[in-house]
Amino acid sequence: MARIKIELPATFPFSTAIPVLASHINYGNHLDNAQALGIVSEARVRFLQSLGYTELDIEGLGIVVADAAVQYRAEAFHGETMVVEMGAADFHDYGCDLVWRMHDRDSSREVARGKTGLVFFDYQARRKAPVPTAFRRRLAGA
Secondary structure, eight states: OOOOOOOOOSOOSEEEEEEOOGGGBOTTSSBOHHHHHHHHHHHHHHHHHHTTOBTTBBTTBEEEEEEEEEEEOSOOOTTOEEEEEEEEEEEETTEEEEEEEEEETTTOOEEEEEEEEEEEEETTTTEEOOOOHHHHHHHTTO
8 A cells, every 4th residue: 555645845834832631642652643633633723713714714614624644753742742834735626735744842853744635615505615715815825
């Protein structure tokens, strides 16, 4: 089986620091793979907030996660602080990808990288919707 390879931009327009909590740790005494995605989800909420949006209101539309791809690169441990960098890429008619990288704040050790596919969704009509023009303009170059 071919491995996922995720290309990252040279720079990211956003970063946030999130501590690794005891509840993020698995039986191997390191960051659980599913909990890593939870940290990325928190970073996504913060990224959108930094732009004045919420997941339910981006220029009047919500978003849904359509897919996610992750490359785990190293362990992370309780007490460490992960820095998650994030930006938008690969816009299409109904969404885009949020590309991200997670690393330990103190050592700079890369823990994971990935992308999350977003689709814009009109929750009142219960159907996908085109990417809002203002959102695309703001982030397509970011």
